[in-house]
Amino acid sequence: NAGVMQNPRHLVRRRGQEARLRCSPMKGHSHVYWYRQLPEEGLKFMVYLQKENIIDESGMPKERFSAEFPKEGPSILRIQQVVRGDSAAYFCASSQRQGQTNEKLFFGSGTQLSVL
Amino acid sequence: AQKITQTQPGMFVQEKEAVTLDCTYDTSDQSYGLFWYKQPSSGEMIFLIYQGSYDEQNATEGRYSLNFQKARKSANLVISASQLGDSAMYFCAMREGLGANNLFFGTGTRLTVIP
Numbered sequence: 001n002a003g004v005m006q007n008p009r010h011l012v013r014r015r016g017q018e019a020r021l022r023c024s025p026m027k028g029h030s031h032v033y034w035y036r037q038l039p040e041e042g043l044k045f046m047v048y049l050q051k052e053n054i055i056d057e058s059g060m061p062k063e064r065f066s067a068e069f070p071k072e073g074p075s076i077l078r079i080q081q082v083v084r085g086d087s088a089a090y091f092c093a094s095s096q097r098q099g100q101t102n103e104k105l106f107f108g109s110g111t112q113l114s115v116l
Numbered sequence: 117a118q119k120i121t122q123t124q125p126g127m128f129v130q131e132k133e134a135v136t137l138d139c140t141y142d143t144s145d146q147s148y149g150l151f152w153y154k155q156p157s158s159g160e161m162i163f164l165i166y167q168g169s170y171d172e173q174n175a176t177e178g179r180y181s182l183n184f185q186k187a188r189k190s191a192n193l194v195i196s197a198s199q200l201g202d203s204a205m206y207f208c209a210m211r212e213g214l215g216a217n218n219l220f221f222g223t224g225t226r227l228t229v230i231p
Contacts (some may be wrong), residue, residue, distance in 0.1 A: 042221035056217045078143035101149040102168055
């Protein structure tokens with residue numbers, strides 16, 4: 001499967017634990033985006049990364065959330081000390097190019113995070 | 117102001133009929149792109165169709181077409197000959213300007229196809 005791969009599909013954490021969400025972009029794509037979707041809402045942009053660089057993190061909460069896209073391996077969205085309000089579906093998307101208006105994003109199947 | 121507005125939380129359509137899902141957008145950029153994505157119950161986001169602000173013709177992709185009315189800032193999705201498998205959430209999204217990284221999404225419309 002050459003699509004965007006996210007794991008795990010479902011993640012359950014207790015309040016105060018850490019959540020690590022992984023995303024492998026499509027083959028040949030070097031641009032990764034993370035979105036969050038609350039129930040019955042649209043996707044909200046969190047962060048945009050290229051290899052080893054955070055390009056735009058304007059949608060990331062200032063505390064507890066971080067993202068990386070290392071030279072080797074998947075992109076990681078990390079949420080420290082999770083709270084119940086972090087419960088949501090987290091989607092990763094990738095694209096081949098940046099800056100083109102018509103560049104479509106290819107999405108993974110998402111990770112459903114549930115905080116108990 | 118919302119960048120993307122989808123005013124229909126839910127829509128029903130009879131199988132084999134056509135249905136229009138509404139989307140209006142708000143931008144002051146001259147160059148922008150409009151997208152529609154489908155999200156079935158399994159959760160993944162599937163790209164359906166794209167319309168560029170400078171495209172003179174409405175985009176079409178199989179049974180999907182985009183009714184683009186620039187002056188009204190609307191980009192409605194038309195699904196012809198609805199099938200049961202079309203039942204899903206549908207999201208309209210926009211990318212503003214050149215060099216923009218972000219897609220702004222609407223709140224979605226849940227379409228149910230009735231046999």
